[in-house]
Amino acid sequence: MQIFRDSFGPGFCEFCGCLLSVSSVCQFSIEVCFNSDPVLPKYRRKVKFLAQRKTIVGRGQSQLYYDGHHPMAITLQSSCNVVEPCPPSDRLSQLVQIGVAHEPDRMKRMENQPSIGLNPIQEILIGPGLDLEFESDIDPSAPEPAQYETAYVTSHKSPCRAGAFSIDGQLCATGSVDASIKILDVDRMLAKSSMESAEPQNDQQGHPVIRTLYDHIEEVTCLEFHPSSPILASGSNDKTVKMFDYSKSSVRKAHKTIQESTLVRCLSFHPSGDFMIVGTDHFVLRMYDTTTTQCFVCCLPTSQHKQAITAVKYSQDGRIYCSGSKDGDIKLWDGVSSKCVATFNRAHDGAEISSLTFTRNGKYLLSSGKDSLVKLWELSSARCLIAYTGAGSMGQQVHRAQAVFNHTEDYVLFPNEATTSLCAWNSRNAARQNLLSLGHNGVVRHLCHAPTSAAFLTCSDDFRARFWYKRQIHVSA
Known part of the structure; x- marks a missing residue:
């Protein structure tokens, strides 16, 4: 006013x-x-x-x-x-x-929203997602995160600090300080867990690890699956972004490499897969053509961050993308012109930005920072609508931690660095849910939730990655 x-x-x-x-x-x-x-x-x-x-x-x-x-x-x-x-x-x-x-039916409005590459049955099961403008007081349809159980554990030779799910939720990948990358089959992990305890497996018959990739020479810092092709992109401290075609069973090396000037911290594919944004230790945000590897940057130097970029993400329709930095700012960028259209200054009171993710409808942005807070931003008004609090008893965090939605966007998940437990909130009213002990012997360095089912992946400094799942209980008549 x-x-x-x-x-x-x-x-x-x-x-x-x-x-x-x-x-x-x-x-x-x-x-x-x-x-x-x-x-x-x-x-x-x-x-x-x-x-x-x-x-x-x-x-x-x-x-x-x-x-x-x-x-x-x-x-x-x-x-x-x-x-x-x-x-x-x-x-x-x-x-x-x-x-x-006179309000239009919500499912009719969903017809105009961008698809996330799922079949109609999957889209019905996961629901329309978070929309506080409509149905802000509905009860969650998904299981509470505290009900999840460890279904499988895989180990690296060094701390595990990167992970990702494919867009259909059938595959997941882990990356380590030992420079290796593993791709795992979700159905095989579930089959193993139904017969054996959740300990690292050694037998090769039906083994969940379907690919092991060796092409980086330093720590793997970030991973993301291509939205439509069998390609996995990885970033590393060796200053490269590599793309692996995992459709070939014998693949070990990348078929395409992008050389950066500094270590790579984060990356995100455009929904079409034709472009990729990359954040590095340099303050300038890069966009790459994934076919030609040509690089594009915003033409206005004053629009860039002031310090290293720590988080990037495309919206579901690709119209905008976001970036977060050590400078504490969050920026929104036009997906076509690559111009900065908005800046949330000191989004977490100046603390380093740890993670960013859009809701499926593109109305909101979820952010986490090293101040141990998780915030939900309304993009149309550039306001913080909800602050999810109580995760960090020690205040400032040492390591970055990811805040993510579950597959229905009913819950917000965030690992507690001090207690190695999982905090969860109702995404609509920020009501605290029960804690889940994650069972790691080291700090959880990465968390990602499956896009289509009640499953998530935790990666830790104890060299292990744990796959968590909530099995459906079928009651016979």
């Missing part, structure tokens, strides 16, 4: 100079904006926005009086600096009922 105080000082209308309260807009300004063409459109929009907000506050105050909540109505009036109290009225409740009655 301070947009109307630039020219005449605090509390004065920008157009006529009359004295205003914080939530007021003078009638003269409204008439000028809507009846006079010379006024700039952006000011017309600002006045209209404030007028709408004033109406909403008034309706809310009237409804509180009508329902008998007089202290709350007075608090609302004082906090919004409304000069004149509003009379009791049930109009807000009536408007809500009318709006809900």
